[in-house]
Amino acid sequence: MRVIVFGADGYLGWPTSLHLSARGHDVIAADNLIRRRWDVLCGTESLVPIASMKRRVERWKALTGREIKWEKLDLTSLADTTALITQYQPEAIVHFAEQRSAPYSMISAQHAVETQVNNVVGTLNLLFALRESAPDCHLVKLGTMGEYGTPNIDIEEGFIDIEHNGRKDRLPYPKQPGSFYHLSKVHDSHNIMFTCRVWGIRATDLNQGVVYGTGIPETDMHGELRTRFDYDDIWGTVLNRFCAQAAVGHPLTVYGKGGQTRGYLNLKDTLQCVELAMNNPVGRGKLRILNQFTELFTVNELAERVRDAARSLDLKVRIQHIANPRKELEEHYYNAKNSGLIELGLKPNLMSEQVISDMLKRVAQYKDAIDTGKILPRVAWNVG
């Protein structure tokens, strides 16, 4: 299939590009490289060194003979976006190209505005470009489980049947996002739903949980094919961050009580899910919403798993509860459905002790590069 991966320079976008290319898809990898600039601005850095996009696609071609077309492109330019889609006439689009850090979006008014404008405008431009130039193309958009918040009822996949005052309807599941970033994804979801209904856009919105992992077989083929790994307070997601903390003997920092439950999945499963969505497109005018995670954990459970895996590697690890910089429930009901992707054929790679051990070993290779001054949270949800 001819597919454009937007956000192809990111933690997930790059392995997705490799995974799809390895499986015979024609991949166009597009990115504006802004994440590398945000690293400079935030004083953060991928723990695993990453090559330039140019070097990456050259190395991939040299090793496999497969070509990934690299295109520097900013989705906030409607003209450039439309031109790219017109040129390549993709059958599918995978859209990762968003500012994806909750703490980043909470730094200041400027960061909140930048996040929402970047994400909402990029997605709007993509929708208009699809309508204009590739109306039959299937959009696979990365959303987040964080759109739902933590309601006291089961979380369905995007829609819920509501009976109210003796009448029934199937309605969009209520959204209670927890940061300006998560809000931007809710805005996107509403915009996409509207264009499916009104223009006949076909889309799959993947409400993804928290991803962990250091790579996939394709990224492990060569140092220049590796994907980024973030452990800092701004970009590091919790399991990756815990592994970095364990590697340098830093306590595993649990925010608040640690009863926060979320959906998690292995990086390998992100790629499976994206490909399953792509290979099973929905019809014109349809919006399919899938919850993309394989397991639910509390933060405490994750910390305990990392501690236990670290022990078996003779790493001494302590768990420390620190003040929660976020505003969120720390003990709550959480039961989210995820049967849609399983039904499409997802075979989960679960979070075994082996998986965590392998992550710890990989991270340990780079432990001298870990800046422990970038681990504790510097951005608070509420000030003053």
Added chain:
Amino acid sequence: MRVIVFGADGYLGWPTSLHLSARGHDVIAADNLIRRRWDVLCGTESLVPIASMKRRVERWKALTGREIKWEKLDLTSLADTTALITQYQPEAIVHFAEQRSAPYSMISAQHAVETQVNNVVGTLNLLFALRESAPDCHLVKLGTMGEYGTPNIDIEEGFIDIEHNGRKDRLPYPKQPGSFYHLSKVHDSHNIMFTCRVWGIRATDLNQGVVYGTGIPETDMHGELRTRFDYDDIWGTVLNRFCAQAAVGHPLTVYGKGGQTRGYLNLKDTLQCVELAMNNPVGRGKLRILNQFTELFTVNELAERVRDAARSLDLKVRIQHIANPRKELEEHYYNAKNSGLIELGLKPNLMSEQVISDMLKRVAQYKDAIDTGKILPRVAWNVG
């Protein structure tokens, strides 16, 4: 009360400023005047001639001795917004300052992006400025009944009690907006809800129906105090548009079957509602959502009412169904609650034949200025 009215140059913002000033409030009227520029760009024009903001506030002072402070301000500037709020330390803010036309937002990608960026960024800046400089100020924000769409169950006021798989929660009412403009209001609503929860912002979100009317006693005091009146396809709301059509003998153009049901209210009641919300603020961290309309009508019922009122003025009026430029249900269940504002003390001015007759007479005074080339819809929700 010291109140800043944002969007004070608009159809509703100006009468609101007068109404509040007449009742003893200290009013700061802020606007970036963009609506007058949009008129130039769209080739549209208020049927009722309107004076500049400077002339308006001077005339008001000359007639009543009351001062309205006029401030040219663009909410998309965080620095200007924060400075204004720091300077005046308002107890309440009334926020009308948004691009408010569904057809305008559907003209092109640029118009969709402009609408969402203008509305979302303006509101975000206002929220950050409140947090920074006036955390105790009560935000009265104009939303729209269009945020809900037309669900097959009763529409509650912002929240709905859901029982699902044996568990219960009170959740944000699901949103199904019908244009990029309506979507922008949904985005705002989610952003506001988040800041109430996380920062302790206090806010009332008024989900307003379609407003009709040519003025209020204060705008009728002098030609320079009048508010705008839009009858064209971009800015004209349905009852106002029908009155203009009746005045020039143009058929009343009903989009599609005309079974579309919406909430309506008299301009006078908008002002009552805003003042009631202002005078009954919610506590810190609370978000109150009120549905602001007084009556439900189908488009067919409105057309018949205008036809009947026109007949009694010896105007011959025909109703014509034309292809619906929008994508919406034309026959549907619609039962929206509006008890919140009634409980606060709203005394509705209902849509009597007298009210419509008075509108028709007022509009007839300007009928030579009606451009019948601007009545039929030029913007379609779906193209090609």
